[in-house]
Amino acid sequence: MGNVPSAVKHCLSYQQLLREHLWIGDSVAGALDPAQESSQLSGLPEYVKIVEVGPRDGLQNEKVIVPTDKKIEFINQLSQTGLSVIEVTSFVSSRWIPQMADHTEVMKGIRQYPGIRYPVLTPNLQGFHRAVAAGATEISVFGAASESFSKKNINCSIEESMERFEEVVKSARHMNIPARGYVSCALGCPCEGSVTPQKVTEVSKRLYGMGCYEISLGDTIGVGTPGSMKKLLESVMKEIPPRALAVHCHDTYGQALANILTALQTVVLCSPLLVETIAGPWCMLYVSPPREILLSLLHILGEESAIHAR
Amino acid sequence: MATVRRVSTSSAGTFPKRVKIVEVGPRDGLQNEKNIVPTATKIKLIDMLSEAGLPVVEATSFVSPKWVPQMADHAEVLKGIQKFPGINYPVLTPNFKGYQAAVAAGAKEVAIFGAASELFTRKNINCSIDESLQRFDEILKAAQAASIPVRGYVSCVLGCPYEGKISPAKVAEVAKKLYSMGCYEISLGDTIGVGTPGIMRDMLSAVMHEVPVAALAVHCHDTYGQALANTLMALQMGVSVVDSSVAGLGGCPYAQGASGNLATEDLVYMLTGLGVHTGVNLQKLLEAGAFICQALNRKTSSKVAQATCKL
Numbered sequence: 001m002g003n004v005p006s007a008v009k010h011c012l013s014y015q016q017l018l019r020e021h022l023w024i025g026d027s028v029a030g031a032l033d034p035a036q037e038s039s040q041l042s043g044l045p046e047y048v049k050i051v052e053v054g055p056r057d058g059l060q061n062e063k064v065i066v067p068t069d070k071k072i073e074f075i076n077q078l079s080q081t082g083l084s085v086i087e088v089t090s091f092v093s094s095r096w097i098p099q100m101a102d103h104t105e106v107m108k109g110i111r112q113y114p115g116i117r118y119p120v121l122t123p124n125l126q127g128f129h130r131a132v133a134a135g136a137t138e139i140s141v142f143g144a145a146s147e148s149f150s151k152k153n154i155n156c157s158i159e160e161s162m163e164r165f166e167e168v169v170k171s172a173r174h175m176n177i178p179a180r181g182y183v184s185c186a187l188g189c190p191c192e193g194s195v196t197p198q199k200v201t202e203v204s205k206r207l208y209g210m211g212c213y214e215i216s217l218g219d220t221i222g223v224g225t226p227g228s229m230k231k232l233l234e235s236v237m238k239e240i241p242p243r244a245l246a247v248h249c250h251d252t253y254g255q256a257l258a259n260i261l262t263a264l265q266t267v268v269l270c271s272p273l274l275v276e277t278i279a280g281p282w283c284m285l286y287v288s289p290p291r292e293i294l295l296s297l298l299h300i301l302g303e304e305s306a307i308h309a310r
Numbered sequence: 311m312a313t314v315r316r317v318s319t320s321s322a323g324t325f326p327k328r329v330k331i332v333e334v335g336p337r338d339g340l341q342n343e344k345n346i347v348p349t350a351t352k353i354k355l356i357d358m359l360s361e362a363g364l365p366v367v368e369a370t371s372f373v374s375p376k377w378v379p380q381m382a383d384h385a386e387v388l389k390g391i392q393k394f395p396g397i398n399y400p401v402l403t404p405n406f407k408g409y410q411a412a413v414a415a416g417a418k419e420v421a422i423f424g425a426a427s428e429l430f431t432r433k434n435i436n437c438s439i440d441e442s443l444q445r446f447d448e449i450l451k452a453a454q455a456a457s458i459p460v461r462g463y464v465s466c467v468l469g470c471p472y473e474g475k476i477s478p479a480k481v482a483e484v485a486k487k488l489y490s491m492g493c494y495e496i497s498l499g500d501t502i503g504v505g506t507p508g509i510m511r512d513m514l515s516a517v518m519h520e521v522p523v524a525a526l527a528v529h530c531h532d533t534y535g536q537a538l539a540n541t542l543m544a545l546q547m548g549v550s551v552v553d554s555s556v557a558g559l560g561g562c563p564y565a566q567g568a569s570g571n572l573a574t575e576d577l578v579y580m581l582t583g584l585g586v587h588t589g590v591n592l593q594k595l596l597e598a599g600a601f602i603c604q605a606l607n608r609k610t611s612s613k614v615a616q617a618t619c620k621l
Contacts, residue, residue: 222617225583226542254576254613255583257539261507 044264049085051216051246052078055106056087056121060099068102072109079113087140088118091127107134119180123154128168132175139172140180140216141165143207145200148191149184149220162206169211181207182248186217186232187224187259197235205239214244219259222252226262233266242267326550328587331574332366332497332527333359335602336387337402339559339571341371341380343606349383351605353390358598359556360394363590364574368421369399372408385415400461404435406448413456420453421497422446423463424488426481427470430501443487450492462493463529467513468505468540478516486520495525497553500540503533503569507543514547527551530572532558532611537572538580545586552577557599558611573612575599 055075059066066074071089078086088110094101103120112118112135119138122128131139143161144150150158165181172179185192186200204215217236219229229247236245247263249256336356340347347355352370359367369391375382388401393416400419403409412420424443425431431439453460466473467481485496498517500510510528517526528544528551530537541552554577560570578590596615603610610616 222613225580227584251613252617253579254538254573255580257535258542258580261539261542 045267048264050083051085051087052083053087053248054078056090056100057248060090060097062099065099068105068109071102071106075106075110075118079111079116084115085117085119088120088136090121090123091131091134091136092121092123104130104134107131107136119178122168124164125167125171128171132177136177138178138180139168140182141168141207141212142182142184143203144184144189145195145203146185146189146192149189152191153184158203162203162210165207166210173211179212180214180216181212182216182218183207184218184220187219187228188221190221197232200232201235201239204236208240208244214246215240216246216248218248219250219256222250222255224249224259225255226258229259229262230266233263237267325545325584325586326548328550329545329581330365330527330551331577331588331590332368332529332551332553333364333556333574334368334529334553334571335359335556335559335574337368337371337381338529338553339555339557341378342560342570343380343608344561345606345608346380347602347605349386349390351602352383352387355556355598355602355605356387356391356399358594358601360392360397361591362594362598363588364397364595365589366398366400369401371402371404372412372415372417373402373404374408385411388412388415388417400459403449405445406452409449409452413458417458419459419461420449421461421463422449422488422493423465424484425465425470425501426476426484427466427473429472430466430470433472439484443484443491446491454492459494460492461495461497462488462491463497463499464488465499465501467498468500468509469502471502478513481513482516482520485517485526489521489525495527495551496521497527497529497551499529499553500531500537503531503536505530505540506534506536507539510540510543511547514544514549518547523548524550527553529553531560532569532572535569538576541572541577542580556595556612557603557615559602559606569611573599573610573614575612575614579614 055071055078059071075086075088089103089106090097090100091103092100107118107120110118117138118136119140120131120136121142122131122136122139123142128139142154143165144153144158147158150156150161154161156164169179181204183200183203185195187195189195200217204217208215215236217232224232233245245267247260249259251257336352336359340352356367356369370384370387371378371381372384373381384401388399391399393399398419399417400421401412401417403412403420403422409420424439425434428439431437431442435442437445450460462485464481464484466476468476470476481498485498488496496517498513505513514526526549528541528549530540532538544552553571554574555571556574558570558573558576574590575592575595578588578592578595581588582592592614596618599610599612599615610619
């Protein structure tokens with residue numbers, strides 16, 4: 001607003017502004033000042049865990065194939081930011097997702113820091129066994145709340161996919177490997193259009209019932225808005241405890257951060273809500289909100305997030 | 311006295327039924343764009359925005375071309391646009407001379423601005439906040455005599471490029487002054503986009519003690535990607551007037567490469583999804599955005615436009 005010609009060079013550097021606003025370089029405990037404790041009264045969770053999905057969900061949608069050593073370096077750098085969960089790769093056939101062809105090398109090549117979890121996607125039993133052989137200690141399975149999407153994406157009905165996942169999750173549980181469940185198209189489907197909260201709840205309940213410890217609700221095509229997010233969560237929370245829920249919002253229509261804010265407000269107190277993000281501005285165009293943007297939102301809301309940003 | 315509302319889980323889903331969108335693309339957007347846009351293009355843009363159903367389109371700024379070359383054709387633009395019935399076309403008038411020129415060119419509504427930061431005011435217009443507001447006394451008196459409504463802007467409400475943090479109390483003080491001077495509406499601007507929903511909430515809580523919420527608007531910049539989330543928080547607090555810019559036009563003079571205003575298309579998308587009435591035709595709005603981006607030879611900053619682009 002207004003023109004500021006030569007005065008610009010005299011302003012605070014953005015680095016300084018960020019330090020003041022985003023506590024970059026300070027500890028989390030020191031950054032939360034008493035005035036912001038009032039945010040606890042605003043019905044927001046006290047704690048939010050960020051699940052970094054850049055190396056998997058982010059990269060698999062990138063056209064340029066990233067060399068294995070770069071993927072490993074990327075994940076190692078992410079491990080040093082304080083993130084506690086980083087989704088590493090997907091044990092899917094390279095025929096479907098060429099970007100993930102080096103899943104085994106990546107899994108074996110990354111530095112696994114103590115206290116950080118490195119889940120991998122395992123669409124079927126074969127993928128699961130490969131993942132375990134490569135050293136995976138947490139896995140994810142990927143369902144959809146839309147029949148058409150399920151058929152187009154993984155060539156089977158929702159029911160058939162659930163049967164497949166039951167095998168995987170059962171094997172995982174048998175080996176004490178935690179399994180996470182994704183539900184895609186939670187707020188809309190590219191094939192079917194609108195998706196009912198009831199359908200999402202049904203699929204979520206099925207995944208939770210088979211043993212997934214956490215269910216990530218994905219607005220796969222980013223069509224959701226705060227109203228539909230709220231309705232969805234209110235429906236799903238009737239069947240699944242909030243502490244077992246995560247949201248995964250795509251920013252296709254610029255709604256991701258607003259939807260996440262709504263999710264934070266809707267999920268009732270004391271439940272850590274998991275929010276999935278993708279690091280790196282190069283992902284901003286069509287995927288989840290960059291972690292840096294989410295961090296600033298969370299901090300100033302008064303949330304503690306288990307991150308020490310560099 | 312306005313009531314302060316705390317946002318709670320139960321009110322997370324409460325929104326105004328109607329939101330008035332103030333389209334600032336032709337002024338705030340364009341004035342921060344490097345490429346000078348021909349007068350005819352500006353006129354066409356504003357006409358397209360009017361056809362999209364926006365109730366308020368800020369047409370131009372009667373500022374000296376020495377400071378803002380993009381706005382040098384202010385009189386021609388205001389005279390050249392089609393004035394649709396029911397749509398307001400406010401113009402910025404930074405001083406009395408600008409006000410007089412605006413009225414002579416047919417302006418029926420004007421806007422003045424203050425800042426919540428002393429340093430910003432000093433660096434920007436070389437005086438204190440109080441002095442800057444006094445300068446507007448003349449405009450307000452003349453506007454009142456001529457029954458011309460005046461809108462007041464407060465910049466740096468969530469942070470200042472010079473002072474850093476800004477206290478909500480200071481924002482409330484400046485907003486109150488503008489309101490009591492006669493501004494019918496106060497637009498609270500996060501000029502450098504550093505704000506986040508918690509800060510927005512705290513600032514609005516303070517301002518709403520002094521100015522009725524019906525007279526408040528928010529003007530969020532998307533420099534750090536927070537604009538829509540901040541706007542959502544403001545709506546939950548009861549604000550029902552939002553400034554935005556088609557295609558998210560405008561940059562940030564303080565951060566090269568940074569994005570500009572909240573994109574009107576993305577705002578309309580959210581409000582439509584919430585069932586909030588705006589009166590805006592998104593398709594026509596997208597066309598206006600595509601038109602101006604082509605003229606500026608730049609890509610749109612609106613995610614909705616990017617997602618629906620068929621190129």
